[in-house]
Amino acid sequence: MxxxxxxxxxxxxxxxxxxxxxxxxxxxxxxxxxxxxxxxxxxxxxxxxxxxxxxxxxxxxxxxxxxxxxxxxxxxxxxxxxxxxxxxxxxxxxxxxxxVSKQLSAVSSIPSTWHWSQSNSGSVVANVAYDLFTAVKPGGADANEIMIWLANFQAGPISAAYNADGSPKPRASNISLAGHTWFVAPCSAFPTVN
Structure with a gap:
């Protein structure tokens, strides 16, 4: 769960x-x-x-x-x-x-600030995201990928299920955190909706 x-x-x-x-x-x-x-x-x-x-x-x-x-x-x-x-x-x-090579339970915090800008001409399909990889043991081969999307420009996460309109079917939605509203796609992608 x-x-x-x-x-x-x-x-x-x-x-x-x-x-x-x-x-x-x-x-x-x-x-x-x-x-x-x-x-x-x-x-x-x-x-x-x-x-x-x-x-x-x-x-x-x-x-x-x-x-x-x-x-x-x-x-x-x-x-x-x-x-x-x-x-x-x-x-x-x-x-x-x-x-990094640490067990998740050994990490108490990861302070991070990200300032970014994007300028374009034409139609852009892109995202801005943190991308975290975990392994079964510290230093092991990547086993899981967790993406936290900070911005979304017409891109969509890969999802295990999709709605009739082609949008990802969230496992959880309307999650308010850090001043933004998020949803969780079943493939561990966390795009912001605002």
Whole structure:
């Protein structure tokens, strides 16, 4: 049974700010060059920027990203993309906090703040989300993915069930938390509705 308390705990376990970047980064230059190739990734302190273009074969276009700054536990990056053809995810550029490898019960909080902006020309299908992966044991292979959507631009989560209009059928809805209203899709995606 999935309770609201568990949902609240999961939402608070966003994966980005558990560990502070090491002071050693100050002695190395930050790679701010633009990267565009499938599989490109680069490390900055305790973080890695990934150009996850796993669905690029289902369309044409590109996705490019670059780190713009790193100061203490604050990291900034930009992503530009232009994809065409069909539905489905083409790329999912993301920042990863490296080396967490802790049992969930050992994590009391993950303080996190996210400032983002999106500008577009034309029709955009995208989301802004925290993406948390869990494993059976610390350091093990990913077994579960939990997404917490902060913004939704005409995208829809993958769901185990859909309504007649094609929208995801929520397991729970109208959950008020942190000033927003959420719903829980059965595949562990938590998009905000406002």
């Amino acid at each position: 999935f309770s609201f308390a568990k949902l609240a705990a999961i939402i608070l376990l966003a994966p980005f700010a558990l560990a502070a970047p090491s002071a050693e980064l100050g002695t190395r230059a930050l790679d701010t060059s633009t990267h565009c190739a499938q599989g490109d990734h680069f490390v900055a302190g305790e973080y890695t920027l990934y150009l996850n273009q796993w669905g690029s074969a289902h369309g044409s276009g590109s996705s490019c990203a670059a780190l713009t700054s790193l100061s203490g536990t604050t990291i900034a990056w930009k992503n530009t993309w232009n994809w065409s053809a069909g539905g489905g995810i083409k790329s999912y550029t993301n920042i990863n906090l490296n080396g």
